[in-house]
Amino acid sequence: MAALDDLLALQALDTRIDQLEHQLSTLPVRAEIDGATARRAGAASAAESVRARLAELRATQEHLESQAAEFEQKAAAADAALYDGSVTAHKDLEALQHEIAGFRQRQANYEDQVLGVMEEVEPVEAELADAEHVVSEIDAALATLEERLRVEAGDVVAELEGVRAERDAAVAGVPEDLLAEYTPLRARLGGTAVARLSGARCEGCFMEIPSAQLEQVRRLPAETVATCPECGRMLVR
Ligand SMILES: [Zn+2]
Numbered sequence: 001m002a003a004l005d006d007l008l009a010l011q012a013l014d015t016r017i018d019q020l021e022h023q024l025s026t027l028p029v030r031a032e033i034d035g036a037t038a039r040r041a042g043a044a045s046a047a048e049s050v051r052a053r054l055a056e057l058r059a060t061q062e063h064l065e066s067q068a069a070e071f072e073q074k075a076a077a078a079d080a081a082l083y084d085g086s087v088t089a090h091k092d093l094e095a096l097q098h099e100i101a102g103f104r105q106r107q108a109n110y111e112d113q114v115l116g117v118m119e120e121v122e123p124v125e126a127e128l129a130d131a132e133h134v135v136s137e138i139d140a141a142l143a144t145l146e147e148r149l150r151v152e153a154g155d156v157v158a159e160l161e162g163v164r165a166e167r168d169a170a171v172a173g174v175p176e177d178l179l180a181e182y183t184p185l186r187a188r189l190g191g192t193a194v195a196r197l198s199g200a201r202c203e204g205c206f207m208e209i210p211s212a213q214l215e216q217v218r219r220l221p222a223e224t225v226a227t228c229p230e231c232g233r234m235l236v237r
Helices: 002-025 028-083 090-171 176-188 211-219
Strands: 194-198 234-236
Touching (some): 002 176, 002 194, 028 090, 176 234
Parallel strands (some): 194 234
16 A cells, blocks of 8 residues: 555654754753753852951941041141130140040041951952952853754754655655544654564564464455554554
8 A cells, every 4th residue: 555655654753853952952062051051040149158258347347447447537637626716725636636546546446447458358369359350251151052052953954854855755645534543643652653564573662463363464455554453553564
């Protein structure tokens, strides 16, 4: 039955399409991309936590600097009062000088603390630069891998398009009723719906068909579709 031979040819094309689609979705470079993507997420979150620590230190530094500036202004204002003639009593002048010394002392304390924080900032900045470098290295590796995927997938996609075009041509020659049987059977039986009968063996399930059933199969009219009693596939005799 020629229609069944056409169906067998269609089956071969569908099997090839299945293989190519599987190949496309399981290209080894995809696993490498997944690995690099996971490493990037880890590196980015490490960099983020260093960045947060640095931001905290800088906020502390700014706070201390503004405190130092505040006492510097207070000292300067009191200093001006010392010489503008508004304070004349010896006792008051002494108190003012004492106050200025207090402001200067507090300013100096804050400035010392600023220096301490700046010393802490330095190694954290270096740490952040390292962490960001790791991220950008992974980004570069990912870009290379994505390019490899594009090239490798491109070859498979090109072949797939060719086979799909062949399939479109092949399916046009297969009668509707055979397709109606073939399509769901193929979905149900893992991709293979029709197989050649080779001697007593079904090439779909590779089982020998018992002789009594084989006789029945052979006696069927040529236009009747026989099915394998073992796997249920359509048999091409
Ligand atoms: Zn079978």
